[in-house]
Each structure stands twice: as structure tokens, then as C-alpha cells.
Amino acid sequence: MDDVLVMRGVTRDYPVGGAFSRKKTLRALRGIDLSVGRGRTLGLVGESGCGKSTLAKVLLGIEEATSGTVLVDGRKIESYDRVERARLIQPVFQDPYSSLNPRMTVEAIIASPLEVRGEGSRASRRARVRELAGEVGLPQHLVSAYPSQLSGGQRQRVAIARALIGEPKILICDEPTSALDVSVQSQILNLLHRLKQELNLTMILISHNLAVVHHLADEVAVMYLGQIVERGDSEAIFERAHHPYTSALLKAVLPPRPGSRLPELGLEAEFPSPLAPPPGCPFHPRCPNADGTTCREVDPPQSGTDHLYRCHHPDHVAPATQAAALTD
Ligand SMILES: Nc1ncnc2c1ncn2[C@@H]1O[C@H](COP(=O)(O)OP(=O)(O)OP(=O)(O)O)[C@@H](O)[C@H]1O
Numbered sequence: 093m094d095d096v097l098v099m100r101g102v103t104r105d106y107p108v109g110g111a112f113s114r115k116k117t118l119r120a121l122r123g124i125d126l127s128v129g130r131g132r133t134l135g136l137v138g139e140s141g142c143g144k145s146t147l148a149k150v151l152l153g154i155e156e157a158t159s160g161t162v163l164v165d166g167r168k169i170e171s172y173d174r175v176e177r178a179r180l181i182q183p184v185f186q187d188p189y190s191s192l193n194p195r196m197t198v199e200a201i202i203a204s205p206l207e208v209r210g211e212g213s214r215a216s217r218r219a220r221v222r223e224l225a226g227e228v229g230l231p232q233h234l235v236s237a238y239p240s241q242l243s244g245g246q247r248q249r250v251a252i253a254r255a256l257i258g259e260p261k262i263l264i265c266d267e268p269t270s271a272l273d274v275s276v277q278s279q280i281l282n283l284l285h286r287l288k289q290e291l292n293l294t295m296i297l298i299s300h301n302l303a304v305v306h307h308l309a310d311e312v313a314v315m316y317l318g319q320i321v322e323r324g325d326s327e328a329i330f331e332r333a334h335h336p337y338t339s340a341l342l343k344a345v346l347p348p349r350p351g352s353r354l355p356e357l358g359l360e361a362e363f364p365s366p367l368a369p370p371p372g373c374p375f376h377p378r379c380p381n382a383d384g385t386t387c388r389e390v391d392p393p394q395s396g397t398d399h400l401y402r403c404h405h406p407d408h409v410a411p412a413t414q415a416a417a418l419t420d
């Protein structure tokens with residue numbers, strides 16, 4: 093397959109601590125292998141702090157990988173300059189309140205990527221902004237408004253239009269609906285769904301919540317403590333999770349409330365500190381199926397061919413009957 097995004101063995105370390113405490117290293121990404129095919133949407137899910145945004149930032153070139161390789165459209169990410177990268181890959185962030193400049197009109201915000209590159213005449217940019225506003229469902233009269241005059245959903249439509257004006261091939265959406273009212277969340281997800289099909293976009297959709305990615309993602313990757321612990325076609329994951337963490341996430345999305353924070357996972361312990369990941373399987377302190385030896389001592393390697401997982405006892409994972417409930 094034609095993979096547009098490829099990560100091989102990617103790690104990202106952050107130095108933490110400082111003047112008054114001992115310096116430590118926090119490994120936010122721990123050996124990520126990932127690829128996304130052209131025109132495909134990957135849903136990336138996991139609890140707060142598991143490394144989703146770090147992964148997005150490394151792909152966007154905002155953060156550098158500490159080790160490993162990142163290929164975007166066949167080339168190493170570091171070989172692109174900023175302008176080239178922006179042409180190819182664009183982000184949509186969580187908070188449309190802080191991501192839009194309050195002193196710029198909607199028109200100027202949406203047109204800004206073209207203006208930075210000096211592309212097109214003023215008149216042609218204006219026409220394109222109006223056209224795009226229509227495509228993302230933003231009323232034309234709001235084009236001359238300021239962000240403070242818009243609702244959250246409208247702001248997110250502006251952010252999406254700004255991301256799309258330069259016709260990127262790849263869109264990375266980091267929790268694009270979690271700052272929005274529940275009633276607006278599905279509208280934005282539907283919009284992304286339509287745009288992805290119309291524009292043949294390759295997309296990464298990041299969320300806490302499996303329900304959010306369910307209808308949009310062709311494939312799902314589940315992250316835990318900087319690793320991808322399960323990865324496969326969306327249908328396969330929803331029908332039969334191979335990792336107990338995925339299973340817990342599936343249960344937690346009932347009833348489906350796209351964009352909501354993850355409710356209690358019903359797991360024993362808390363999310364462990366990424367500064368001191370548990371030995372053995374990093375999930376074992378919270379796992380209902382963990383055994384006393386292997387799981388405690390041996391980090392499970394990646395198993396499977398198309399449907400990949402890191403678990404010593406995948407057969408113990410309860411069939412995800414939740415998948416049926418999800419579609420109710
Ligand atoms: N600049 C930074 N310096 C130090 N630690 C960082 C930095 N950025 C992220 N981290 C740490 O890296 C880990 C992963 O963070 P990241 O923001 O990628 O998680 P996330 O999955 O996006 O979480 P959330 O769902 O809350 O957005 C966390 O433990 C976080 O505290």
C-alpha cells in the first residue's frame with residue numbers, strides 16, 4: 093500500500109525536573125511503529141498522558157523525534173522546510189478558542205496560509221475563502237466577523253477551513269471536538285467525514301474516546317504509556333479487541349457520547365507515571381487478566397499480522413459485545 097505517513101521506532105524524550113529536583117527523562121513515545129495509507133483515516137485513542145499529542149507534534153514537525161524515523165509522503169520529515177511541510181500536512185487542534193487570533197477577521201484567518209506563501213491575488217484569496225466557508229458550513233456573513241462573535245462549532249469550522257485552504261494531503265486532528273458542546277460534536281465529525289471523502293484526505297483523528305473515532309476511522313491504534321498496544325482495522329477492533337486495555341476503553345464509551353472525557357475505566361490502579369513505567373507489561377498493574385510471572389516480568393512483543401497487539405494473554409480478553417451496543 094501507498095503509505096503517506098510512516099513512523100519507525102520513534103521515541104520522544106522530555107527532560108523534566110530542574111533546579112531543585114534531580115533531572116529525569118520522561119519517555120513520551122516508546123518505539124512507535126505506525127503507517128497510514130493514502131486516503132485512510134487512523135483513529136488514535138488512549139487516556140490523557142499516553143502520548144497522543146506528542147505523536148501528532150512529531151508528525152507535524154513541531155517536535156523532533158529523539159530517535160527513529162518519520163517519513164511523510166516518502167521523505168524524512170526533517171528534509172522538509174516549514175513551508176513545504178505546511179503545504180502537505182495541517183493540524184486541527186482541540187481548542188478553537190485559543191487557536192484563532194482574536195484580532196483577525198475570519199477571512200484573514202482562513203486566508204493566512206496562502207498569504208504567508210504569497211499565493212494568489214487578494215481577490216482570488218477572497219473568493220477561495222468564501223467558497224471554503226460554504227464547504228465547511230460557515231454562513232457567508234460570518235466571513236467578516238471576529239472569532240469572539242462565533243460559537244465554538246463555528247470557530248472549529250474556521251480552523252478546518254484554514255487547514256484546508258492550502259489543499260494539504262494530510263490532516264491531523266487532535267481532539268477536534270472535545271472542547272465543543274455535545275450537540276455540535278457530531279456536526280463537526282460529520283463535516284470531517286464528508287471532507288475526507290471529497291478531498292481524499294489522509295487523516296489522523298485523535299481522541300480519548302473510541303466512540304468518536306468509530307464512524308470515521310478505517311483503522312484504530314490504541315496507545316498506552318507511549319506505546320501502541322493494539323492496532324487494526326476499525327471493524328476488527330470493535331468486534332474483537334485483543335488487548336484488555338482496548339476492551340476497557342470499549343466498555344467506557346457506553347453510552348456513546350462523542351467527545352466526552354473518558355469515564356471511569358473500571359480498572360484497578362491509576363494510570364502509572366510515565367517517569368517510572370512498570371516493569372514487564374506496562375499494563376499489568378491495572379490488568380484483570382495479569383498473571384504473576386510473565387506479565388510482571390516480560391514486556392510483551394508485538395504479535396499478530398494485520399491485527400497487531402501487545403499482550404501475553406489475548407485469548408482472555410472478553411469479546412467486545414460492546415461493539416453492538418455502540419451502534420445502537
Ligand atoms: N513539553 C513537555 N515537557 C515535558 N513533558 C511533556 C511535554 N509534553 C508532554 N509531556 C509529557 O509527555 C506525556 C505525553 O503527553 P501528551 O500530551 O502527548 O499526552 P496526550 O495523550 O496527548 O494527553 P491528553 O489526552 O491529556 O491530551 C505526558 O506524561 C506529558 O506530561
Ligand SMILES: [Mg+2]
Binds near residue numbers: 144
Ligand atoms: Mg493531547
